Amino acid sequence: MEFELNKIPHLSEITAIHGAFNELAIPAKAHESLAERQRNSKKLLSSIEEAIKYVGLKDGMTISFHHHFRNGDYVINMVMDVIAKMGFKGLTLAASSLTDIHEPLIEHIKNGVIKHIETSGLRGKLAEAVSHGLMDFPIIFRSHGGRAAAIETGELHIDIAFLGAPSCDPYGNANGYNRDDENGSCCGSLGYAKLDAVKADKCVIITDHLVSFPNAPFGIPESHVDCVVKVESVGDPKGIMSGATRYTKNPKELLIAKTAADVIEASGYFNDGFSMQMGSGGASLATARFLREKMINKNIKARFALGGITGQIVEMHEEGLVQKILDVQSFDLVAANSLKNNRFHQQIDASYYASYVNRGAAVNQLDFVILSALEIDTDFNINVLTGSDGVIRGAIGGHPDTAAGASLSVVVAPLLRGRIPTIVGKVNTVVTPGCTVDVVVTDQGVAVNPRRPEIKERLEAAGIPVFTIDQLRARAERIVGVPEPIQYEDRVVGVVMYRDNSVIDVIRQVKEID
Amino acid sequence: MPRLRRSMLFVPGNNPGMIRDAHIYGSDSIMFDLEDSVSINEKDAARYLVYKALTSLKYGKKELVVRINALDTRLGIDDLEAMVRAQPHVIRLPKTETAKDVIDCEREIARIEAEIGLPVGTTKMMAAIESAQGVLNAYEIAKSSSRLIGIALGAEDYVTDLKTTRSPEGVELLFARSMIVNAARAAGIAALDTVYSDVNNEAGFRAEAELIKKLGFDGKSVINPRQIQPLHDIFNPTEKDIAKAKAIMAAIAEAEARGSGVASLNGKMIDKPIVERAKYMLERAAATSIPIEEV
Numbered sequence: 001m002e003f004e005l006n007k008i009p010h011l012s013e014i015t016a017i018h019g020a021f022n023e024l025a026i027p028a029k030a031h032e033s034l035a036e037r038q039r040n041s042k043k044l045l046s047s048i049e050e051a052i053k054y055v056g057l058k059d060g061m062t063i064s065f066h067h068h069f070r071n072g073d074y075v076i077n078m079v080m081d082v083i084a085k086m087g088f089k090g091l092t093l094a095a096s097s098l099t100d101i102h103e104p105l106i107e108h109i110k111n112g113v114i115k116h117i118e119t120s121g122l123r124g125k126l127a128e129a130v131s132h133g134l135m136d137f138p139i140i141f142r143s144h145g146g147r148a149a150a151i152e153t154g155e156l157h158i159d160i161a162f163l164g165a166p167s168c169d170p171y172g173n174a175n176g177y178n179r180d181d182e183n184g185s186c187c188g189s190l191g192y193a194k195l196d197a198v199k200a201d202k203c204v205i206i207t208d209h210l211v212s213f214p215n216a217p218f219g220i221p222e223s224h225v226d227c228v229v230k231v232e233s234v235g236d237p238k239g240i241m242s243g244a245t246r247y248t249k250n251p252k253e254l255l256i257a258k259t260a261a262d263v264i265e266a267s268g269y270f271n272d273g274f275s276m277q278m279g280s281g282g283a284s285l286a287t288a289r290f291l292r293e294k295m296i297n298k299n300i301k302a303r304f305a306l307g308g309i310t311g312q313i314v315e316m317h318e319e320g321l322v323q324k325i326l327d328v329q330s331f332d333l334v335a336a337n338s339l340k341n342n343r344f345h346q347q348i349d350a351s352y353y354a355s356y357v358n359r360g361a362a363v364n365q366l367d368f369v370i371l372s373a374l375e376i377d378t379d380f381n382i383n384v385l386t387g388s389d390g391v392i393r394g395a396i397g398g399h400p401d402t403a404a405g406a407s408l409s410v411v412v413a414p415l416l417r418g419r420i421p422t423i424v425g426k427v428n429t430v431v432t433p434g435c436t437v438d439v440v441v442t443d444q445g446v447a448v449n450p451r452r453p454e455i456k457e458r459l460e461a462a463g464i465p466v467f468t469i470d471q472l473r474a475r476a477e478r479i480v481g482v483p484e485p486i487q488y489e490d491r492v493v494g495v496v497m498y499r500d501n502s503v504i505d506v507i508r509q510v511k512e513i514d
Numbered sequence: 515m516p517r518l519r520r521s522m523l524f525v526p527g528n529n530p531g532m533i534r535d536a537h538i539y540g541s542d543s544i545m546f547d548l549e550d551s552v553s554i555n556e557k558d559a560a561r562y563l564v565y566k567a568l569t570s571l572k573y574g575k576k577e578l579v580v581r582i583n584a585l586d587t588r589l590g591i592d593d594l595e596a597m598v599r600a601q602p603h604v605i606r607l608p609k610t611e612t613a614k615d616v617i618d619c620e621r622e623i624a625r626i627e628a629e630i631g632l633p634v635g636t637t638k639m640m641a642a643i644e645s646a647q648g649v650l651n652a653y654e655i656a657k658s659s660s661r662l663i664g665i666a667l668g669a670e671d672y673v674t675d676l677k678t679t680r681s682p683e684g685v686e687l688l689f690a691r692s693m694i695v696n697a698a699r700a701a702g703i704a705a706l707d708t709v710y711s712d713v714n715n716e717a718g719f720r721a722e723a724e725l726i727k728k729l730g731f732d733g734k735s736v737i738n739p740r741q742i743q744p745l746h747d748i749f750n751p752t753e754k755d756i757a758k759a760k761a762i763m764a765a766i767a768e769a770e771a772r773g774s775g776v777a778s779l780n781g782k783m784i785d786k787p788i789v790e791r792a793k794y795m796l797e798r799a800a801a802t803s804i805p806i807e808e809v
Contacts, residue, residue: 251739
């Protein structure tokens, strides 16, 4: 050695100097072929139990899951069963969302395996049980952007992420599809899983389709993955994804969608190079169909479409009407295949999509978003979480994030659902604050938030009749009357967080009716 | 301004959801059905429901029609007793075979009107022709009552009576349609076409709407709200139609200003039928542009 370490000036003040090089201190170089390395990958473990031991799960830790497999998901139930058998207790389950298929969690809650849940939404029997007081701890409901922000700030610290993936190589490069073959299931974007992989202390990929290294392109890179487990099946392909989202044939939804498209056209935001997002729900998805006709007639194109992506958006992309797609979640197989095959269809993560605290989120580049609602009140507050019986039955999703980010947020809903008015004096649960909601479109009239007088003027100038939200409420009540208020207990079973993770509302236990 | 009858939305009388929202889809008329779309064990319920809807809900300026059951059973009379009291604009009589059917129905309506102190003649009528005999009697039916606002073709029963079936091209209906349009025009009332049942076949529906417009019908019954817009698109005067009609009227005005009885446009003489068509076109255009009213 031709230098003396301690003679280098100011060395002690320079960071990242780990002494002098020592050949014996570095690992021996591998001489195996790629094929041999993959066979011998130490990251590839034989069972979920082994993975749980390997990453060091302990009682009271926070574990995370994604909801890209929707109602076809096997991963959460599968992992929780193993965790329960291994005897762990007091865990926090932080899923990006939960659906009907996660009913078995009820037992794990009763047995003390799960102490607390964070999620975007809750449905089915689990949601009913929670609404009736299943859990000691209230559930924390966050929007997709709010969850991303909470993870980024450390307020939601994930100890271990268990992330299902339709394809993965032995080193952990994982994705919601793969370009090697047509085998395995497919969910398209892994947008909600990506951030968990980055931020969790430990990350386990669970896959049913091992492909050869490198599984490129990947949604989650091996650099964020601790270990990989191959299982028989990560989910039911039919529940994960349907072939193509069809446009609704419901005449009322079509009427609402057509009106929403007319509103967009007149709003001042329907110009060449615009950006858009369509929320889930028949009417909001169908708005794309009517916008498409208007785009063709006026010869204008969208710069990008964001969000949950459907086959309809892909179709517009492929015919040149939408230049780029930013995809945090693929809603159908057409969207998933487009992500696989189309150059300008980009997979994005939840933070990039909608976080409030990062250095730039795509929702802030939206011209308009079309959103659904379970309830709308006369202050334009929106509920997408609890039903007219007060029971949890939905998901926040990106609702408050896109409403806040988009220059124009349009909420579509029927004026009445059966005997229940959609427009009410006060929503059961505030999810999206009225100050971020601009236009409400129902089958029986359009209302514009008084905060946006210029939008009202533009709509009226285009011949679209505009009513006040109170007029729409009165119209609904004239037909079906005012429902009896829901009876609640005092106990809080859910806490609804706004996207900045302030508490915007609480959900109380519904009273048992004899 | 003429009342447009491009579209008459069929609403089963036993479907509260559809009855409640029937006015939102923009059809010119709404027809609440107590007849074939209501099964025998729901007849009373449907009658009460439609009565309640007509007397409590607001449907704006829509023309409201109720199709009653035929008067050869007690149901038809019970329907009339309730519906004349509920006061829709029009009572639609099904399966009309002869002028006598209309006159018999009118007598009952007049009796009920008198009983409840309504000016006799308030309730208008229309007659649906759904048989070979009815088609042959179309003119007699059309002029049988001053209450009649129109006659309509009911094709399903008619083709059964003819011992044939409906075809996509509708050749089997050509005679009936022609008879009905002629009879209606001769009597000075509206001619309304039958439903197109294959709701997912928009191209077929459009072709049929084009055909009946060409034949001279005022409009058509629709069984799904999705059929309304395509139907109106076909029946509405186009900008070209309107421009041409305006040019004709301008040429006439200019000729009159000159004191000349002969007007011409682009080298072609404008005679009286051309002027009448132009006037009718402009009236329809004006009627079409009525904004959606507050209800």
